Amino acid sequence: MSSVTIGNAVPAFTAQSTQGEITQNNFLSQWTVLYFYPKDSTPGCTTQAQNFRDQLENFKAANCQIIGVSRDSLKSHDNFTGKQSLPFALVSDPDETLCTLFDVMKMKNMYGKQVRGVERSTFLIDPKGVLVKEWRGLRVPGHVDQVLQAVTEAAR
Structure with missing residues (x-):
């Protein structure tokens, strides 16, 4: 399965989520x-x-849904969702199907050691199922505001 790229539709996949x-x-x-x-x-x-x-609510106003993905189990996701009152789906991807499709598995330095893990990344998909924007290797502070701005501008 090849990686999805900007301008192309997201290929067929099936994944389990908290919803x-x-x-x-x-x-x-x-x-x-x-x-x-x-x-x-x-x-x-x-x-x-x-x-x-x-x-x-601001994403919903722009006709946009949020879906999170990690390699954690559904049980872990259920606990995380409950503790943080998350109203959106979290996908469990232990076999890295979606992680591979979106090419987010990278070698990272953790405490001086090279480890393979998920590179924090966000993707914007249009209502036709086409990838239109991506943010890779991002930092958390201010990121959600950037994504919301991109969604709001794209949805106009």
Whole structure:
């Protein structure tokens, strides 16, 4: 399976989430922010999820849904969702199908060691299921505001 690229439709896939099965068809008829993060309940990932949660009504006003993805289990996602009151789906991708499709698995330095992990990345998909924008290797502070601005401008 090759990686999805800007200007192309997201290929067929099936994944399990905290809100049931998700396929590429879930991206049709509304904008979608699909964000990949390393691990539930870690400081940066918690802040990012909270920021998306806190801006959710503004995303909805632009006809946009939020979906998070990590390699964590559904049980971990359920705990994270409950603790943080997250109203959007979190996809469990333990076999890295979506991570590979969006090419977010990278070698990273952690405490002086090289480890393979999820590069924090966000993708904007239009109502036809086409990838229109991506943010890779991003920092959490201010990121959700950037994404909201891009969605609002694109949805006009």
